[in-house]
Amino acid sequence: MQLENNYYRIVGKRITDGQALFRIAFLPDCDVYRGHFPGNAVCPGACHIEMLKECVETLVGKPLFIRTIKQCRFTAIASPLVCPQADLTVVCIPVSDGVAVEARLTDGEKVYMDYRGKMAFDV
Amino acid sequence: MRDIALEKLIPQRSPIVMVDGLLEVEAERAVTSFTVRSDNYFIDTDGCLAEAGLIEHIAQSASAFVGYKAVEKGADAPPVGYIGEVKRFDCRFRPRTGDRLLTVVSVMAEAEGVILIQGTTRTDGGIAAETQMKVYVKA
Amino acid sequence: MTREEIVEKVNALLSEEFEVEQEGIEPEANVKETLSLDSLSLVDLVAIIQQTYKIKIPIADLREIKTFNNLYDYIESHLPA
Numbered sequence: 001m002q003l004e005n006n007y008y009r010i011v012g013k014r015i016t017d018g019q020a021l022f023r024i025a026f027l028p029d030c031d032v033y034r035g036h037f038p039g040n041a042v043c044p045g046a047c048h049i050e051m052l053k054e055c056v057e058t059l060v061g062k063p064l065f066i067r068t069i070k071q072c073r074f075t076a077i078a079s080p081l082v083c084p085q086a087d088l089t090v091v092c093i094p095v096s097d098g099v100a101v102e103a104r105l106t107d108g109e110k111v112y113m114d115y116r117g118k119m120a121f122d123v
Numbered sequence: 124m125r126d127i128a129l130e131k132l133i134p135q136r137s138p139i140v141m142v143d144g145l146l147e148v149e150a151e152r153a154v155t156s157f158t159v160r161s162d163n164y165f166i167d168t169d170g171c172l173a174e175a176g177l178i179e180h181i182a183q184s185a186s187a188f189v190g191y192k193a194v195e196k197g198a199d200a201p202p203v204g205y206i207g208e209v210k211r212f213d214c215r216f217r218p219r220t221g222d223r224l225l226t227v228v229s230v231m232a233e234a235e236g237v238i239l240i241q242g243t244t245r246t247d248g249g250i251a252a253e254t255q256m257k258v259y260v261k262a
Numbered sequence: 263m264t265r266e267e268i269v270e271k272v273n274a275l276l277s278e279e280f281e282v283e284q285e286g287i288e289p290e291a292n293v294k295e296t297l298s299l300d301s302l303s304l305v306d307l308v309a310i311i312q313q314t315y316k317i318k319i320p321i322a323d324l325r326e327i328k329t330f331n332n333l334y335d336y337i338e339s340h341l342p343a
Contacts, residue, residue, distance in 0.1 A: 001167050032164065035136035037203060044139065045206035046179035050165070053175070066174035069212035069254070073302060077205060117212070207302050232309035233321055239305045257302055 001050070006030055008051050011085065015059075022055050022088040024105070028080035043078040048113045052088065052103050059092055060099055062121050067098070069117035076110035083107045097121055124148045125195070132190035133183055134203045138164045141180040142187050152229045153188035161220045171217035177252045181242035182206045184226045185258045189238065205259045207237055212254035222246045236260055268337050272330075275310055289331045296330070316342055 007030045012023030026043060033041040049072060057064050086107040092099040098120035105113040129144055147154040157180055165176025190201030218224060226244045236259055243253045277284040280297040287296060299307060308319050317340045327333050
């Protein structure tokens with residue numbers, strides 16, 4: 001189920017104090033668009049969440065488990081056509097058994113996802 | 124409760140169909156089932172269904188419920204549904220390949236083109252995940 | 263339950279949920295604009311009112327609720343006996 005290089009590709013990464021910025025390209029020939037939806041490619045919100053988890057795992061270097069999501073809003077519909085590339089900004093704050101994550105997916109025009117939740121180290 | 128083919132209830136198709144069918148339907152509540160198979164789109168390398176898969180499963184359970192009500196009112200195709208918001212999602216464990224998920228979806232409120240539901244997914248091992256979710260519903 | 267009690271309770275609930283000053287809630291003001299509601303947050307408003315007053319607001323009725331006075335009137339006239 002690795003979404004990296006199937007659903008998205010990381011074309012750039014910049015880490016400044018406490019914030020990481022991933023430049024994301026959505027891959028138009030990803031298999032998911034066969035069924036989501038036939039003839040109308042739409043990025044599934046669930047795939048955005050899994051993509052975020054994979055990106056955070058590259059930051060902390062450990063497998064993670066999405067224990068809770070306080071709030072995750074999908075405020076615009078993305079697709080490889082409408083939004084071939086976007087920026088995923090991630091702020092991770094260490095907490096007892098994992099990281100508190102705040103993230104935003106935007107292409108500068110629209111905000112596609114705003115995420116606040118906790119990802120636990122997957123023991 | 125009428126037996127309606129799944130394709131009529133939800134717009135999603137392979138490889139991302141995350142509901143097998145509707146088991147019960149009431150005015151504000153429905154129950155769906157889904158068996159996790161090894162070719163599931165959200166299966167991790169360790170044979171577990173990823174948390175995002177549980178989220179998509181609950182969203183499609185809500186869509187199936189909305190689709191059923193639309194078909195009952197004469198619609199010939201299910202409305203397209205997207206996840207608008209996930210709120211207070213809590214995941215206790217990830218189901219494994221072969222597990223059968225039973226999910227209760229109850230409608231908490233509706234507004235123009237959006238429904239707010241509470242979803243709870245169980246396996247034999249108890250509650251796997253619970254969440255509130257808003258689903259955009261476009262006829 | 264008097265109308266004043268409804269107005270006071272509703273204003274308190276909405277100002278907390280949507281982070282708006284209670285003083286900013288004028289009876290004749292537009293609800294969506296005052297609380298800057300989009301379709302996602304509008305359903306939260308429906309959920310709060312329905313839970314607090316044990317009433318149901320069908321979508322058709324919701325369309326008629328534009329100002330806060332409309333909202334107070336709706337609650338007042340649909341309160342369970």
